[in-house]
Amino acid sequence: MRVLCLVDGPVIPPDRWMWNHLPEEAQQDEVDFLWASPADRFKNWGKFLSYYPQYINLGWRAWKACQKRHYDVIVAWEAKTGFPLGALRSLAGVHSPPFVIFCFSFRGIATSFPQISSWVMRGVHHITVVSPEEIEFYSRILHIPRSHITFCQFGWHDLCQNAEPLAHNNFIFAFGRSYRDYQTFLEAVDGLPIEVIVNTRRFAIRGLKVPANVHINEMMPEKEYARLLVSAKFVVTPLLDTPHAAGESSIVQIMAAGKAIVATRTHSTSYYVEDGITGILVPPKEPRAMREACLYLLSHPEECKAMGAAARRRYEEQFTSEHTARCQYAVLQKMVMMQAES
Incomplete structure (x- = not known):
């Protein structure tokens, strides 16, 4: 099949994105890539300065690409990449070829305009989500039929496969910027008898008191x-x-990476983390519970290592790039088949 993919970073041959992780028969597909490379330097409404314009431009380029060439299906990675094209298709009343958004998540500025977002989704045939509970949520909020939503577990390649460990390893690590509760985390680790290293954007911790045992890095290579x-x-x-x-x-x-995890219990973490086996889940907004979980792992190093080993096994069994690619590719095949039969 002939596929147009909208992604949020460069895909340069011989890289073929998801197709790198698919069986031989899928390698016959003709796949074109368009991408945006926005600078994520601001949060909330500040993203209109340098972030969202990149995706709006991507949607327009995708629209023009579809006028020049026939595609059997269009794929976008995440809602931010697919929303602009969805809006153009809804505005023009275009419903062919099928349009699928992988790893869909309704967040950010779009949540301030649910009715407009629901209208945009008329230009999208199908979405995949990364937690089972989201099927009901998006069906209710955005009026998407449940049959148009597929759960595909999130998988990723092993970033640490060739990483050389540091000589210094006596620290706790935290990282990420989106929807992080660093206020609870910083309260939880304040005064722990170990160094804590955090990789995040400065705006994610702005206004928070950083304890003496915590070192903040910017996002790094x-x-x-x-x-x-x-x-x-x-x-x-x-x-x-x-x-x-x-x-x-x-x-x-x-x-x-084969590490034990302490995570806030949410809809998605309850699926990905086996509490007491691959890590410890703690209630939201409870620094005391998070602190106790950290102290437990520090005082039980062998159990901490065992949880890390169990986490690695779970990754290999369910959460590699290959697992996710197969699930998502099955959705594309289904969309193309349904289009051919209609």
Whole structure:
């Protein structure tokens, strides 16, 4: 089949994005890529300065590409990449070829305009989500039929496969910027008898008191980040409790690195983290519970290592790029087949 893919970063041959992880028969597909490369330097409405314009431009380029060439299906990675094209298709009343958004998440500025977002989704045939609970949520909020939503677990390649551990490994690590509850986290680790390293954007911790044992890095190159991840005692993912998935990409990376996880219990983390087996889940907004979980892992190093090993096994069994690619590709095949039969 002939596919147009809209992604949020460069895909340069011989890289074929999802197709890198698919069986031989899928390699016959003709796949074109268009991408945006926005600078994520601001939050909330500040994203209109340098972030959202990139995706609006991507939607327009995709629209023009579809006028010049026939595609059997269009794919967008996440809602931010697909919304502009969905709006153009809804405005023009265009419903062919099928349009699918992978790893859909309704968040950010779009949540301020649910009726407009629901209208935009008329230009989209199908979405995949990364937690089972989101099917009901998006069906209710955006009026998407449940049959148009597929759960595909989030998978990712092993970023730490060739990472060289640091000589210094006596620290707890946390990272990420979106929907992080660093206020609870910083309260939880304040005064712990161990160094804490955090990789995030400065805006994610603006106005928060940073304890003396906490070191804040800006987001860093993947190679340096991977070395921190494989060297940490364990990793904490503090999250806000949202109705949509959040933090799953971080958790999958932690699992791949073979590290025990302390995470906020949310809709998505309850699926990805096996509480007491691959990590410890704690209630939202409870720094005391998060602190107790950290102290438990520090005082039980062998159990901490066992949780990390279990996390790695779970990653290999369910959350590799190959697992996710197969699920998503099955959705594309179904859309193309349904279009041919209609």
